[in-house]
Amino acid sequence: MTSLRRWLLAPLAATAIAALSVPAHAQDVAAWRVECTGDGKVLDCRAVQQLFQRIQNQGDRLLVAVLVRRPTDPKAAAAQMTIQLPLGLNLTEAIQVKVDGGAPERQQIQTCTNIGCFVSMAINDKLLATMRSGKELKITVQDPSKKPVDLSLPLLGFGLAYDKVK
Numbered sequence: 001m002t003s004l005r006r007w008l009l010a011p012l013a014a015t016a017i018a019a020l021s022v023p024a025h026a027q028d029v030a031a032w033r034v035e036c037t038g039d040g041k042v043l044d045c046r047a048v049q050q051l052f053q054r055i056q057n058q059g060d061r062l063l064v065a066v067l068v069r070r071p072t073d074p075k076a077a078a079a080q081m082t083i084q085l086p087l088g089l090n091l092t093e094a095i096q097v098k099v100d101g102g103a104p105e106r107q108q109i110q111t112c113t114n115i116g117c118f119v120s121m122a123i124n125d126k127l128l129a130t131m132r133s134g135k136e137l138k139i140t141v142q143d144p145s146k147k148p149v150d151l152s153l154p155l156l157g158f159g160l161a162y163d164k165v166k
Contacts, residue, residue, distance in 0.1 A: 031154075031156045031157030031161075032047050032048065032049045032155070032156070032157040032158045032160070032161035032162075033047070033048055033049075033157075033161055034046070034047060034048070034161050034164045034165055035048050035067075043166065044069075045069075045164070045165045045166055046067045046068060046069045046165060047067070047068045047069075047158060047161035047162045047164075047165050048065065048066070048067050048068075048161075049065070049066045049137070049153050049154075049158070050062060050064070050065045050066075051063045051064045051065075051151060051152075051153055062084070062086075062116075063086060063151060064083065064084065064085055064086075064139060064151045064153065065083070065084040066081060066082070066083050066084075066137065066139075066153060067081070067082045067083075067084075068080070068081045068123065068131075068158075068162060068165070069081075069082075069165065070162075070165050070166070078122035078123055078124050078125075079122070079123040079128060079162075080120065080121075080122060080123065081097075081120070081121050081122075081123050082118060082119070082120045083095070083097070083107075083118065083119040083120075083121075083139065084115070084116045084117070084118055085109070085116055085117045085118070085119070085139075085141055086116055086117070087112060087114075087116055087117060088143070088144065089109065089117055089141050089142065089143065089144075090141075090142040090143060090144055090145075090146055091109050091112070091117070093142045093146065094106040094107055094108050094109075095107055095108075095109065095119055095139060095140060095141050095142075096138075096139070096140040097119075097121070097137070097138070097139055098137075098138050099127070099130040099131055099134035099136070099137055099138070099155070100130075100134045100135055100136055100138075102130060102134075104138075104140070105121070105127070107119045107121050128162075131155055131158050131159075131162075132155075132158060132159040132162070134155045135154065135155055135156075136152050136153065136154060136155060137152070137153045137154075137155055138150060138151070138152050138153075139151045139152075139153070
């Protein structure tokens with residue numbers, strides 16, 4: 001990475017991490033919803049949940065987004081979950097994903113772009129059933145100093161949204 005690009009991205013990463021560690025004045029979270037895009041021939045739908053932090057005089061900042069897709073191959077056993085996280089995380093440590101007080105699944109961050117870092121993982125039937133019946137999806141990341149940061153997304157409406165995804 002060039003020094004100019006590093007210089008330009010450093011404030012963005014610092015702001016994203018600060019957003020995680022500073023309590024929000026209000027966090028906006030709604031029930032899961034369905035989003036679809038298409039090219040006129042194929043429709044791609046997914047169940048979506050996002051957690052925003054409202055920062056006074058700055059508006060809303062996306063903290064985490066979770067997208068769940070049904071398998072594209074009918075023979076595939078698992079759905080796919082993609083998690084978008086902010087920049088500035090400790091990339092050497094895996095994130096943890098769990099439902100309510102269940103056992104956490106550890107997943108490595110696969111890539112980061114200028115809009116955030118991404119984790120993609122398969123969701124087996126057991127995890128899918130737990131998400132349907134659970135109250136909270138808990139994601140734990142680490143800041144650059146390896147301090148854990150917990151993000152919680154309600155699972156309200158997940159089953160209904162996932163059932164609508166084709």
